Amino acid sequence: MGREDPAHEANLAWSEEGVPFAPDYDDVYYSRSGLEQGDLVFVQGSDLPARLGRGEAVTILETGLGLGVNLLAAVRALAEVGAGTLSHASIELHPLPPATMNEVHRRLGRGDEATEAFLIAYPELLEEGEAALRLGDHVVPMRLVIGDGAAALREFDLRADAVFLDGFAPARNPGLWSPEVYAELARLARPGATLATYTAAGAVRAGLDRAGFEVERREGFGLKRHRLVGWRRADG
C-alpha cells in the first residue's frame, strides 16, 4: 500500500456499546445489536448449515473482510455440521494490521479455536493474498484482494456459491454498493448462488435485481426492520 494508493490501513475506534467503529464511514463493523449478526444474517441467511450438511463445497465471496466476523461464523457452522467444505474469497480496502486484528478479537472475547485459527492464518492472508485456516480436520482456503470495490473484484476468477454483501451503510459507503460492484458479483456468482446482506435499502434491491439477482426481503436482525436474501438468476 503506497502513499498514492487509496487503500490504507483501517482506522478503527470503538462505539459506546463496545462495537468496533470506523470513524471514516461513521458506521460500525457489525450490528450494534450484536455479533450474532454474522450467524443470523449471513450464515443462516445463506442456508449454510443445511448446504454443508448435504456435503456441499461452498465458496463464499464477501465484500468487506473487515474483522472476519462473518467468515468465523461460517467456519463455526462448518465445525458444528462436520460435513461439506468451505472456501472464502473477499476484498478489503482498509485491512486491519495483524496486531490490530489480534487486539480486536481479544477485546471481543470470543477466543475460541476458530478465532485462534483465523488469527494464525491472517498475517499470511494479508501478505500473500491467500492462506489456509486450519481447524481440526477442516481446511478453509481463504483469498483476499486488497483494493477498492469493483476493481478489486475484477481480480477474481472464481465461481461463488454464496455472496455476503457487508459494506458499511450503503449511503456512506457507495464504493461497495455500486452497479459496477453488483455486475462483478453477478459475473462471479454461479447460477443459483445465494446472496445475503443486512440491509434492505431500495437502491440495493433495485441494483441487485438489474445485475441479475432475485432478491427478497426478510425480517431484519436487531435494529433493522428488514434484510435481503437472494440468488443469482440463471438467465442473467
Ligand SMILES: C[S@@+](CC[C@H](N)C(=O)[O-])C[C@H]1O[C@@H](n2cnc3c(N)ncnc32)[C@H](O)[C@@H]1O
Ligand atoms: C461492515 S465492515 C465488514 C465487516 C466484515 N464483513 C466482518 O465480518 O467483520 C465493511 C468493510 O468494508 C470495507 N470497505 C469499505 N469500502 C470498501 C471498498 N470500496 N472496497 C473494499 N472494501 C471496502 C471496510 O474497510 C470494512 O472492513
